[in-house]
Amino acid sequence: MMPVVRRPTRTWLLPTLAGYQRAWITPDVVSGLAAGAVVVPQAMAYATIANLPVQVGLYTCIVPMLVYAFLGGSRSMSVSTTSTIATLTATTLVSAGVAAGAEDALGSLMALTLLVGVILLLARLLRLGSLVENISGATVLGLKIGVGATVAAGQLPKLLGETVNFSGHGLIRSLAAVGAALDSVHWPTVGLSVASILTLFLLQRFVPQIPSTLIVVLGGILLVALTGFKESGVDLIAPVPSGLPVLALPDFSAVGALVPGALAIAIMAFLESAAVARSTRRPEEPTIDADQELFATGAANVFGAFFTAMPAAGGFSQSAVNQNAGAKTQLSTLVTVVLAILIALFLGPVLSLLPQATLAAVVFVAVVGLIDVPELVRWARFSRVDFWIALTVAVVGLTAGLLAAVAVGVVVTLLLVLRELNKPAVSAGERRGDALEVRLGSGLYTANIRPNTTAVEELVGTYAGVKTVVLDLHRLEATSITVIDGLMDLDRQLSSKGVELHLAALPPKATAVAQGFPWFEKLQARNRVHPSVAAGLGAVAASSD
Structure with a gap:
């Protein structure tokens, strides 16, 4: 009688912890702390891109990350917000007429995050994982170039001493704000901005194993706490309340205007998450299931929406830190979540000492890296079609806006796919x-x-x-x-x-x-x-x- 060969079945709950070994505990804990040192200050900085309070970024490191840890298939991916997602969030809220600081801003944000999660879950229900992945790398490159240039320009006024963020208003208004800020440059702020940017670049270039974002954030806080730098007129972030995010209901008054942006964010959230999950997967680890990632990322956004989280996706930088530190499973993410909870509970007053220019410098350095001109030049040499797609999407993003750029990229990609399918063989x-x-x-x-x-x-x-x-x-x-x-x-x-x-x-x-x-x-x-x-x-x- 032939032996029956049973295929290993994947569990839907905590799949990465199946067959957990005691020897993995130490690398998981260490990598979770290392990733937390990157993702927590980075998420707080990215919240400012959308003109949201920094604690919203902190909350995004709690519930969405926790849900993905329970459902996701990637062993080392860290899920919070990213610069691309934060920028699309800012653009969507501005396009929907939601003013930063308004009473309904957080309610509309929650509705947007919920919409993103629902769209991802519907895509999972319809098994559209492989279809979404057909969106070309050229489209993603063009969009990232548009995001990088737009957000970098939007941070320049803050780096010069202004308090207004123009990230969600497009490149032209951001550059106009820079011109207006030149008449009232605050030189102590400029000095802090330059020092923060140089520190970030030098640490990332020569000592990449050190969490440069954490070092710069701590440096800014200590500068304010131990010196009289605040009296020089340097603006600080808004006071950060201590405590955990509380359960709340979204505000659906602007839901119709949020839908186009939610579609764009959902597409980018899945593309980024799938790309990160595959790039961080080790050969001995299980293959990444696109539909499972749709489900996990969608659920992370749905649950996060009710706790004032931004739309969430897998991030390259924190996931790379997580993997390089030796993460074996999503237990490392649970450690990061615990770290974020402790920060939210006890370090609100400390975070309130953070200068705005320091966070603006963190965002500026992060998004400048998205403007990958060498890659664009390489595609110009080897693939003219991809080059023109990337360039077109980038130009549309810089002129007509990032939501229009996503739409153009998706349409162009589908046309190219149809062209290939329709070629007779x-x-x-x-x-x-x-x-x-x-x-x-x-x-x-x-x-x-x-x-x-x-x-x-x-x-x-x-x-x-x-x-x-x-x-x-x-x-x-x-x-x-x-x-x-x-x-x-x-x-x-x-x-x-x-x-x-x-x-x-x-x-x-x-x-x-x-x-x-x-x-x-x-x-x-x-x-x-x-x-x-x-x-x-x-x-x-x-x-x-």
Whole structure:
């Protein structure tokens, strides 16, 4: 009796902790603390991109991260907000007419986060994971360039001593704000900004293992706490309340205006999360399931929405820190969550000493790295199509806005996918006497039936003496009226040239549909429908003898 081989089943709850080993505890704890040193101050900084209180970024490091740790399939991915998601959040809120600091700003933010989560869960329900991943890298590169330039320009007024954030208002208004700020430059703030930026660049360049963001944030706090720097007129962030996020209900008054932005954020959240999950996966770890990541990221946003969290996604920087520190499972994320909870409970007064210019410097350095001009140049050399897609998306993002850039990128990507799908891949197979086998390289559907039937006619025309074509249809898993009409037209065109069409290897589902058409019934009655190509060629050869 043959032994039964059982496939390992994946559990949906805490999947990365399956088969946990005691030796993994220390690296998980260390990596969780290391990631927390990066993700917590970074998330607080990213909250300012959307003109939100810094504690909103801190809250995003609690509930969404906790939910993903329980449901996600990546062992080392850290889920909070990212610069791209934060910028799209700012743009969406501004486009919806939600003013920063207004009473309904946080309620609308919660509604936006909830919408993002619901869209991701619907995509999971419809199994759209692989479809979303078809969005090209060129689109993502163009969008990141647009995000980087827009957010960097939006931080310049704060770096010069202004208090207004223009990240959600686009590049033009941000540059105009820079021009206005030049008349009232606050030099102590400029000095702090320059020192913070240089420190970040130097640490990242020469000592990358040190959490540069944490060092700069602590330096800014100590500068204010231990010196009289505050009296020089340097602006601090708004007071940070101590305590955990409380359960609250979203404000749906602007939900209609939030939907387009929610779609864009959901697409980017999944793309970033999927990319991070795959790039941080070790060879010995389980493969990343796109649908599982949709579910985990969607649930993280749905639950986070009710605790005033920003839209969340996998972040490259903190995930890389997590992995490099030796994270084995999502226990490391649970350690990061505990660290964020302790900070929220006990360090609110300390965080309130943080200068705005320091956070602006953190954001500025983070987003400048998104402007990957060398990659754009490389694509200009090797792939002109990708180069023009990336450049177009970037220009649209810088001029018309980031939401428009996402829309253009998605539309262009879908058009390119359709173009590739619609390219006919017709080839000649075996020839027996005056009978020729013709193979289709892809299935037939409404959009590509005409190019394929035309290609078949042209191919047959290149072979002299062909009187019978046996068309291999084994790839036609499903069919439609348009496809049957196209095959009927092909039969007529070939018949007018003295060539008889035979169909072979038509799958059962497609056969069941085709049998409802009188034309197909006539082909069957005339023995021109065959179970395989070999049977078709054999029948043609037998009839000609």
